[in-house]
Amino acid sequence: MINTPFIPGIYNYCDRWCERCEYINRCHIGSDDKVLQMELKMELAENDEEEQNIIFDHLKNSLSDVKNLIKEQIEISGKSWQEFLKDIEENPYVPPAPTKHQEDLESLALDYGKWVSEWRAKNNSYFQEENMMALMLSSEKNPERLIQEINDAFQVIQYYQFFIGAKIHRMIHGKLEHWEDDDPIQNDWHGSAKISIVAIEKSQKSWLKLSNFFPDLADSILDNLAWLDRVKRGVLKEVPDALGFVRPGFDTNANYPMD
Numbered sequence: 001m002i003n004t005p006f007i008p009g010i011y012n013y014c015d016r017w018c019e020r021c022e023y024i025n026r027c028h029i030g031s032d033d034k035v036l037q038m039e040l041k042m043e044l045a046e047n048d049e050e051e052q053n054i055i056f057d058h059l060k061n062s063l064s065d066v067k068n069l070i071k072e073q074i075e076i077s078g079k080s081w082q083e084f085l086k087d088i089e090e091n092p093y094v095p096p097a098p099t100k101h102q103e104d105l106e107s108l109a110l111d112y113g114k115w116v117s118e119w120r121a122k123n124n125s126y127f128q129e130e131n132m133m134a135l136m137l138s139s140e141k142n143p144e145r146l147i148q149e150i151n152d153a154f155q156v157i158q159y160y161q162f163f164i165g166a167k168i169h170r171m172i173h174g175k176l177e178h179w180e181d182d183d184p185i186q187n188d189w190h191g192s193a194k195i196s197i198v199a200i201e202k203s204q205k206s207w208l209k210l211s212n213f214f215p216d217l218a219d220s221i222l223d224n225l226a227w228l229d230r231v232k233r234g235v236l237k238e239v240p241d242a243l244g245f246v247r248p249g250f251d252t253n254a255n256y257p258m259d
């Protein structure tokens with residue numbers, strides 16, 4: 001039996017929100033010093049531009065690590081890096097074309113992300129100090145707890161607003177380009193479909209919380225919920241068994257693989 005604290009492949013079908021992840025110490029990526037350092041630097045960043053530069057630097061370094069890994073694999077296969085590049089140039093890959101439903105679903109999911117930004121800008125006045133003070137005075141909740149719950153709901157919505165579209169993009173392309181001998185359910189596009197549904201459901205819960213706190217916004221929030229529901233139904237139409245996919249760690253015994 002393998003005696004390792006790490007859960008193989010757990011990072012493939014998670015939401016990459018490492019600072020909130022209960023498996024951070026059991027994940028190769030989450031416990032990677034580079035990721036932890038990046039998160040620490042982001043905490044200390046003074047503005048959005050600084051945060052973006054930190055993310056770009058991290059991605060640049062990660063891509064360089066990936067390139068080195070690919071080079072290693074190519075060398076093991078007996079080819080040189082130049083031969084590999086020549087092969088790609090001479091036999092360019094032509095991806096299969098998506099169906100109309102797949103195109104519409106991807107647009108719907110990507111537009112949701114943009115729409116959330118517009119919604120936030122349009123309703124910004126509701127979240128200004130004056131309104132928040134009035135809300136705290138009229139609520140029976142502890143003011144600190146109330147603000148924490150509102151912030152948390154916003155963080156969840158913002159975190160997933162573009163994540164959902166990205167995962168659906170991966171799901172569609174995974175399905176189009178799958179291998180014949182892939183497992184019918186434990187495969188990449190089912191995993192991507194499942195994590196997109198997890199993100200949709202968490203976003204919907206957060207929208208509902210906001211709707212309770214801000215009844216004046218309930219109608220427009222209802223539109224956002226319906227939008228997400230259409231995306232979810234679209235995912236399940238494409239991948240009906242998405243929820244049957246078992247995500248390593250999250251959907252398995254947490255002690256795996258140490259017991």
Ligand code: SF4
Pocket residue numbers: 010011014015016017018019021022023024025027028029030031
């Ligand atoms: S499994 Fe958890 S720690 Fe690992 S990459 Fe995903 S969110 Fe981060």
